[in-house]
Amino acid sequence: MQEDTYKNIIQSVLTTLSDIYWSKMIKFIQEKNISLSEVTGFLVNPEKLIIYMSTTHLAIEYCGKEILSELKDKAALEIQFHDYTLDNPSPLQFFEKILGFQFDGTSGVSLPLLDFQEELIHPTNRGMDKLIDLGWNFAAQNSIMGFNTNGCYVPEGKFARLVNCSFFDGIDDSLHTRIIKWIDFIPLYYDDTSDDTYDKISINLSPYADLWLSDLSYQYPMPTDFKYSKLPKINRFIETYGNTDNTEPQITSFLEKPDYQFIMTMGFACSAVHGQLICEWQSQDKTPIKPDFFIVRSNGYADIVEFKLPYVKGNTVVGRENCEQFSSEINSYIAQTRVYKQYFDDPANRTWFEQKYGFKVYKPRRYLVVGRRWDFNSDIWMEIKSEYPDLEILTYDDLVDNVVIQFYL
Numbered sequence: 001m002q003e004d005t006y007k008n009i010i011q012s013v014l015t016t017l018s019d020i021y022w023s024k025m026i027k028f029i030q031e032k033n034i035s036l037s038e039v040t041g042f043l044v045n046p047e048k049l050i051i052y053m054s055t056t057h058l059a060i061e062y063c064g065k066e067i068l069s070e071l072k073d074k075a076a077l078e079i080q081f082h083d084y085t086l087d088n089p090s091p092l093q094f095f096e097k098i099l100g101f102q103f104d105g106t107s108g109v110s111l112p113l114l115d116f117q118e119e120l121i122h123p124t125n126r127g128m129d130k131l132i133d134l135g136w137n138f139a140a141q142n143s144i145m146g147f148n149t150n151g152c153y154v155p156e157g158k159f160a161r162l163v164n165c166s167f168f169d170g171i172d173d174s175l176h177t178r179i180i181k182w183i184d185f186i187p188l189y190y191d192d193t194s195d196d197t198y199d200k201i202s203i204n205l206s207p208y209a210d211l212w213l214s215d216l217s218y219q220y221p222m223p224t225d226f227k228y229s230k231l232p233k234i235n236r237f238i239e240t241y242g243n244t245d246n247t248e249p250q251i252t253s254f255l256e257k258p259d260y261q262f263i264m265t266m267g268f269a270c271s272a273v274h275g276q277l278i279c280e281w282q283s284q285d286k287t288p289i290k291p292d293f294f295i296v297r298s299n300g301y302a303d304i305v306e307f308k309l310p311y312v313k314g315n316t317v318v319g320r321e322n323c324e325q326f327s328s329e330i331n332s333y334i335a336q337t338r339v340y341k342q343y344f345d346d347p348a349n350r351t352w353f354e355q356k357y358g359f360k361v362y363k364p365r366r367y368l369v370v371g372r373r374w375d376f377n378s379d380i381w382m383e384i385k386s387e388y389p390d391l392e393i394l395t396y397d398d399l400v401d402n403v404v405i406q407f408y409l
Helices: 003-032 090-099 125-133 207-219 225-242 246-258 264-266 328-345 347-357 376-385 396-408
Strands: 048-053 056-064 078-083 119-122 160-171 174-193 200-203 272-275 292-296 302-307 366-369 391-394
Touching: 003 048, 003 078, 003 200, 048 090, 056 090, 056 391, 119 125, 125 160, 125 174, 125 391, 174 396, 225 264, 225 396, 246 302, 264 272, 264 292, 264 396, 272 347, 302 328, 328 347, 328 366, 328 391, 366 396, 391 396
Parallel strands: 048 078, 119 160, 302 366, 366 391
Antiparallel strands: 048 056, 056 174, 160 174, 174 200, 272 292, 292 302
16 A cells, blocks of 8 residues: 555544544543643653554554643644554564564463453563563562463454553563553454555544543553652653753763662663773773763673664664665664673773772673664564674663563562
């Protein structure tokens, strides 16, 4: 189907939803003088909508803050669209594409998603192994949990909604967290068998005309006490990297502040964080290096984290089919972290560093934080990334999710 046709379809869907759903909620809030703290912020006034399309469903994922301080002009709403109709994925594969990783269960059982599924927690088997390794407390969870399944799917012709659901995968030595705050799966009719120029698509949005009031009254689950006090600070971090005027040094300086270092310690499961340490070469005449952060593990050894901007300049994966590779921008970032590896390969450098700073670095795992989750094509990105065994690439969304999920444990 032509790209312009998809744009027209999505625009039609959003216009209809605005008329029968969002506008009604906002009008009710204004007429009844309801406090914005009493409604689910990202549902009423989303910052971004990510729309996924298969041959059986249109999925709409909501992104934004749980609590609003003000209503923003809907003209500022960012829309991203992912078309999977040409791939014709199965319902299981469609859900995996949305998550960004594949399930590896051995039970032969797949989990059908309900019309309303709240606080589902479902790790892959790889993710389960990593959660156990980290000492994750399963008994503390008041949630529906899935284990050792072949994945999740929405039955054809059925509406499904996921709210505050968490999915985990383990890759190499890292835990990957995917939080879905709110996503609706809307059944559609898709027919590409006709000889006509265009495919036939039919989407029924009429249920939203009756959902707006109950959704407006819904209380999104939020952590309390100490954990709740951290959420505004998470928002300050999001606002910092979300400001295109801010530079990389401004982002890392923000994370160095004592009030915000918990983002690093929780996000990378470390005991201490040290930023901007100068590393002088001992055996070679080279310019000193200065990684953004050293994150010290419980065993006293540190890994390295490097931050780049959350806005990439173009496609992160380039090249023709079967010859894909990271873009020159991403490769330049990887090359920079490779210098850090070379530095700590030298025993003289390691000894000097430990004597000066008081902790050890040996064969450090390198973490590169760059871009947003939607900047990377999940399937190809994962394949290319596997070629770098001691390098982990995370998006800013991954880092935030790694922290926020712990507020619900």
